Amino acid sequence: MTRVVLLGSSPGPNPPADRPLLTGLPGSPTVTGRLHGQLAALDPRPVTIVRADRAAFHQDYPGTLVTTADLADDLRAFADAIEDTTESLLILPADSLIHDELIYQITKSKRGALALVAKEPREFREGEGDLNGDGGEGDDERIPIDEAEPEISDRFFEELPVRARVGKSRVISVGSAYHAVTRPNAVLLGPLHLHHKHAPTLAEAARDLAGMAHLLGREDDLIQLLVLCLVRRGVSVGIRGRRDLFYRRVASQEAADDAVAAMAEFDEDRAKLNNAVKGADGFFTTYFVSTYSRFIARWAARRGLTPNQVTLISIFLGVAAAGCFATGTRTGAVAGAILIYFAFVFDCVDGQVARYARKFGVLGAWLDATFDRFKEYVVFAGLAVGAALSGQDDVWTLALVALSVQSVRHLLDFSYGAASRRRPPSLLPTLELGVSADTELREKLAERKLARQTGVRGLLKMWTKAGRVRAVHWARKMIVFPIGERFAAIAITAAFFEPRITFMTLVIWGSIAAAYTLTGRLVRSLA
Known part of the structure; x- marks a missing residue:
């Protein structure tokens, strides 16, 4: 089994919708209802963490509903939900439109931790090079990496802040309104799969970060902050893209309509067959x-x-x-x-x-x-x-x-x-959450x-x-x-x-x- 945690109050650049988002799909009247139906086989009673003013949109669905007041509450509620689990974890925003096949591929990964990412197109950013130690893409660089300064990026891609640095196979560094990253090049889209052995580490780090919530910004996404906790505690977080499958987060009815139309252009069965x-x-x-x-x-x-x-x-x-x-x-x-x-x-x-x-x-x-x-x-x-x-x-x-x-x-x-x-895993370096730059x-x-x-x-x-x-x-x-x-x-x-x-x-x-x-x-x- 898998324990599912839905983040119904994930901060982000868009204000939350003032009503349930409809899909227009047969048997799936709302975005959240569709997601609950997709996840029922994994966890029939997921935990949903949501702000009090949004709780009415989630109370009719099965599972445990946890209401919070702010970001610090979100992080503490999340820590309480996962710290004692003996099952793998699937964490994703409740406003996700996603193919069943993508859920399957993410949850069947053999990585101890896996995040769905999207790299910022090269033309959106300045020339880049390999971040020392990350095994990155090897893009042509205008400024040597040793001279690059960590930054708190104000760029957005797919309406999410570009505050993550990813290499060829894993997340190298994650930032926030307080944490600076050397050459951020990606966004963390949403789904995060985690082996239960990392749950206590993430729970402890989430509580520590909750104590720093006053340093974080409104645009800081909760998934992004959880991956920040993992990376700073030395957990190797693997990455994968959407490839030939669909995933998008929606924050308005117009965005939901556009996402449903875009999803219809993907051949999920062909992707499932290829997989x-x-x-x-x-x-x-x-x-x-x-x-x-x-x-x-x-x-x-x-x-x-x-x-x-x-x-x-x-x-x-x-x-x-x-x-x-x-x-x-x-x-x-x-x-x-x-x-x-x-x-x-x-x-x-x-x-x-x-x-x-x-x-x-x-x-x-x-x-x-x-x-x-x-x-x-x-x-x-x-x-x-x-x-x-x-x-x-x-x-x-x-x-x-x-x-x-x-x-x-x-x-x-x-x-x-x-x-x-039986061979122990190779350990990654750690960095305290209180340190701003990732230098x-x-x-x-x-x-x-x-x-x-x-x-x-x-x-x-x-x-x-x-x-x-x-x-x-x-x-x-x-x-x-x-x-x-x-x-x-x-x-x-x-x-x-x-x-x-x-x-x-x-x-x-x-x-x-x-x-x-x-x-x-x-x-x-x-x-």
């Missing part, structure tokens, strides 16, 4: 399977097929491929190659159906992981039997070596994954960045940067011999050559992949 495809797949899967498998997944989901049923289809095709290979004939080899390819296609489809239809389960995850290995190994057996029937010698030895290589690789994968989850924070980040550019960490940083080159990126994907490449290698070599070549390919490529992976993990373990 069903893993973003980190290998070369073969990306270009020879996922280009069309997503449409099979949507077709299957709309006809009520479950992910487990699709997994059974994949298993059947894998066993059928092994049977064809076991005939020892060229016709059987070609048929087996075609079947093993489609067995892999449906192996991808089952996960895509699960993500598209939101049908997840322990049984499905176990079936998928277990029978991926089963299909692979039964095909090994089929190839070896076919080779024996066709009079080839010593193929069983090669088959056993190939099986052993893959088994060792899977063992390394699972054991490293378990070990890395000290920037200097600490610069020192941290410099320290991470030496020794083993420096080598890993260089290797990561090399991955930005497209050819290197795909070479690194392929060298680890993922399941898509393995099934492709089996299909191609079995169709055109004898099984001995197939097993030699699996052994040689698998051994190179094992050595590469083991080296990388040893280096990362020492970093």
